[in-house]
Amino acid sequence: LKAxxxxxxAARANRLSQxxxxxxxxxxxxxxxxxxxxxxxxxxxxETVKNRPDDLRGLTLLTRNEAALGNFPAAYEAQQKIIxxxxxxxxxxxxxxxxxxxxxxxxxYVSQEAEQALRDxxxxxxxxxxxxxxxxxxxxxxxRPDAAFRTWDRLLRExxxxxxxxxxxxxxxxxxxxxxxxxxxxxxxxxAPTPPFAGPSAADIEAAGDMSAKDRxxxxxxxxx
Numbered sequence: 001l002k003a004x005x006x007x008x009x010a011a012r013a014n015r016l017s018q019x020x021x022x023x024x025x026x027x028x029x030x031x032x033x034x035x036x037x038x039x040x041x042x043x044x045x046x047e048t049v050k051n052r053p054d055d056l057r058g059l060t061l062l063t064r065n066e067a068a069l070g071n072f073p074a075a076y077e078a079q080q081k082i083i084x085x086x087x088x089x090x091x092x093x094x095x096x097x098x099x100x101x102x103x104x105x106x107x108x109y110v111s112q113e114a115e116q117a118l119r120d121x122x123x124x125x126x127x128x129x130x131x132x133x134x135x136x137x138x139x140x141x142x143x144r145p146d147a148a149f150r151t152w153d154r155l156l157r158e159x160x161x162x163x164x165x166x167x168x169x170x171x172x173x174x175x176x177x178x179x180x181x182x183x184x185x186x187x188x189x190x191x192a193p194t195p196p197f198a199g200p201s202a203a204d205i206e207a208a209g210d211m212s213a214k215d216r217x218x219x220x221x222x223x224x225x
Contacts, residue, residue, distance in 0.1 A: 004143060011142040018113040021106035022073065034069070042069070049078070054085055063101075072105035092125035099134055110138040129155060133165040145179035152176065161190050 016024070042065060049058045059082050066075035079098045083090040099117035103110055110118070115138055121131040132155045139148035156169045170187065177185035 008143045015112045015115060015142075016106075016109065018102055018106065018111040021109045021111045025105075025107050042066075053081070056082060056085060059085070063097075067101060067104070072101050076101035076105060092121045092123075092128045092131065095121035095124065096128055096131040096134075100130060103134060103137075108137070110134065110141055114138075129159060129163065129165065133169070136169075140176065145176050146181070149173065149176050149180040149182065157188055 045058065045062055045065065049055065049062050052058055059078050063075050063078040063082065066072070066078060076098055079094070079101055083094050083098060086094065095117045099110075099114045099121065102114040102117065106114070114134075118131050118135050118138065121128055122135065125131075132151055136148045136151040136155070139145075139151060152169045152173050156166065156173060159166050159169075170190070174185060174187055
């Protein structure tokens with residue numbers, strides 16, 4: 001156990017930088033399956049942001065769309081600019097998204113810079129789910145299954161079944177528990193997903209025409225709830 005803890009400390013101390021992690025990624029030819037019109041709009045957006053570097057709305061659009069194209073380095077560079085502009089007002093979500101983009105750019109590896117972004121997010125909000133998920137991933141990568149299990153188990157129990165991290169956690173946490181020395185772990189039952197909002201039927205709409213204004217408003221309020 002002492003040897004494993006020492007190895008984990010060494011793994012923490014010797015994490016690759018973001019540049020080193022990305023350099024180890026196999027070369028890929030990103031050919032986005034999007035229209036030429038979209039690519040033209042992206043070029044316009046890049047040029048607009050270049051000419052208006054302090055435009056938070058433009059940077060936000062650029063970050064999201066570069067990520068959608070799989071161009072993660074450009075996405076996290078734009079996200080870093082958002083954080084720099086916001087300064088002390090940058091939120092836990094801002095840092096968590098920065099970490100996510102860096103991890104995606106490195107093929108799932110949590111680099112030194114990504115780890116720091118996660119810690120910045122958790123310092124601002126220790127309960128933010130995406131950062132907790134990726135911190136669990138980091139703890140797995142530095143051979144701390146005990147801490148990773150505690151992180152993921154609580155997150156899983158607090159998350160809805162359609163949360164983006166739930167499927168990944170459920171697929172891996174039983175093995176993680178075994179690695180953490182927990183031999184009697186029982187995977188929690190998956191709660192039923194929230195049913196989609198069906199909206200009013202044609203009969204409901206027709207009936208609403210015969211309602212008083214007060215009754216119609218009550219029906220609308222009920223649908224909103």
